[in-house]
Amino acid sequence: MAYSELIKNFEKIRSYMRDFYVYGFRSRGDFEQKSARSYDNERRRIESWLGDSMSFRQDASGKRVFISVDQREVPHNPLYRALKAKSFTDRDITLHFYILDVLADGGKLPLRDIVNRVLACCQEIAEEEFLPDDSTIRNKLKEYAALGILKAEKRGKELLYYRNDAPWDREGWRDAAAFASEVMPLGLIASQLLDKMPESADYFGFKHHYLLNAMDSEVLEGILLCRKEKKNALLTFSTRKSKAGMHQALVYPLKVYISAQNGRENLLAYSFCEKRPCMYRLDRIHSVRAADAQPDSEKLDYAGERFSEHLWGTSAGSGRGRRLQKLTMNIHVEKEEYFVIDRLKREKRQGELVRIDENTWQFTIDVYDAQEMLPWIRTFTGRIESLVCTDPEVVKRFYGDLQEMDLLYGGEDSDFS
Secondary structure (H helix, E strand, O other), X not given: OOXXXXXXXXXXXXXXXXXXXXXXXXXXXXXXXXXXXXXXXXXXXXXXXXXXXXXXXEEOOEEEEEEOOOOOOOOOXXXXXXXXXXXXXXXXXXXXXXXXHHOOOOOOEEHHHHHHHHHHHHHHHOOHHHOOOHHHHHXXXXXXXXXXXXXXXXXXXXXXXXXXXXXXXXXXXXHHHHHHHHHOOOXXXXXXXXXXXOOOOOOOOOOOOOOHHHHHHHHHHHHHHHHHOOEEEEEEEOOOOOOOOOEEEEEEEEEEEEOOOOOOEEEEEEEOOOOEEXXXXXXXXXXXXXXXXXXXXXXXXHHHHHHHOOOOOOOOOOOOOOOOEEEEEEEEOOOOOHHHHHHHHHHOOOOEEEEEEOOEEEEEEEEOOHHHHXXXXXXXXXXXXXXXXXXXXXXXXXXXXHHHHHHHHOOOOOOOO
């Protein structure tokens, strides 16, 4: 098969790009999905998109290629180029221009007239087997009306289609599109708008730039469409612990969480198998397919809101039960250290903070997984007077980590010696 820079299904190359080029820990010898020729084709295809953003290192096991981006030299997310390389058929592109040409005079035409004119154009230029049927043209018109390329107006029993030639102030949208393309979910849309502008806005720079979310754009779009249409979604996904391959789950999407710390995207969805809300990492979801409509969407939304009240991060706990873990932490604060109290009030989320005495404040919270809180709790080391949790493993791990650190760095006067 001839090599092509265009791809029909982005999912086929998504995991390959992540493992080989984003994480950068695999070499040619680790590619076991298909033949060596397939590896070379995929490599050349990706290099055509990301050539100026790639580096490599050589070790005993071979050459390892990875993405290397300097924000000062590459102001826009290079991974969008892969999503813009989706292929199309000859029929699609021909039908696109025929429909727009038929409606170029600004007139409003019903489906029957558009079909007749498109078929007339095809008969003049194209071969006989290329002629599209009525349903193909009808579906294309509906698609373009949904995308805003065309407008539809009902007159009597007929639906009239006409071109949407409303003026677009490109300059007015340039700054917003440049910012949204780098920081917003589905930034691919804003990146596509920037491609149509004569000059791009290259004056935004980010200390923490989460490029990888671009590769999950199709998955996020499918989730949001199910959410908009109040439909269940059939997810095909993999997990870190399971080696059995792909899993499937019928869910109802509730919320998408985006970490401010690492940029990772997670889906909170009601799982009909688990009979409770669960979290799914978007980078582990391989496909999203719309299922049947959900008649109890409001009820599930309410359940999701109640469930999220006890989330600290993205862990929904283990097992089918929803047993809450109660954590209580007493913190010593000197009179002049008001900034510590300000920080606690700012970062406590759904927890409660009360003053016990002049120098002691008590923080209390109920969550599904208190283990998630340990990195935050450790930042108060030296001020913690007591730590109690209904999950004893949390307290054990906290003090165990302190003892390990003491063995590494502690002296003779250590509190743990």
